[in-house]
Amino acid sequence: MAHIDYYFATLSPFTYFAGTGLEEIAARHGATVTYKPLDILALFARTGGTPPAQRHPSRMDYRAQELTRLAKKTGMPFNLKPAFWPFNAAPSSYAVIAAQQAGGGDMGALVHGILRACWAEEKDAADDAVIRACLASAGFDPALADSGLLLGAETYARNLEEAVERGVFGAPFYITDRDQRFWGQDRLADLDAHLSGDL
16 A cells, blocks of 8 residues: 655645645545644755745745646635734644544645635634634544644654655655655646556
8 A cells, every 4th residue: 555745834835735635646546644744944944945035036926926826727715915924833733743643534624724724714823723623624623732732842843854854845745655755736646647657
């Protein structure tokens, strides 16, 4: 059975535009997924990236155009300048970690719900009430937002170290059990083809 390690950031608009594409691909191929939220700004610092706010204006302008085009291509609601961004990604990431350990819900729906809260619903994805609502909507116990904070912090830090060691430099990033790496929501079709044996 194929396995995919999914490195992502709850801050990332490109992770938002990935939607639940990974989950659909995994279901088609009978693959399992391990969700590994990480600190994207720390990842940039460790791997030669630059946070969006510090990029050259030409890069920032292109990013804005690309995100606007992605919204049109996908038909997904999107606010280029959400009211609560950037936000502290740690609480939502800890909740994802706790939910994965607890099981019983829909991890893809949880991750996408957190991202949608920021990028489409003008909600603060670091707010406890928003995180609890995302957990409940995805079939998890909302109390997971408050439990396992130490485990969450330890795992969140470990995910970053592991990502750097494995060649991750952005989000979303997918690594198969054969160490095939795919960066970006626009590489999901390539991941699908790889799992089919066509790529």
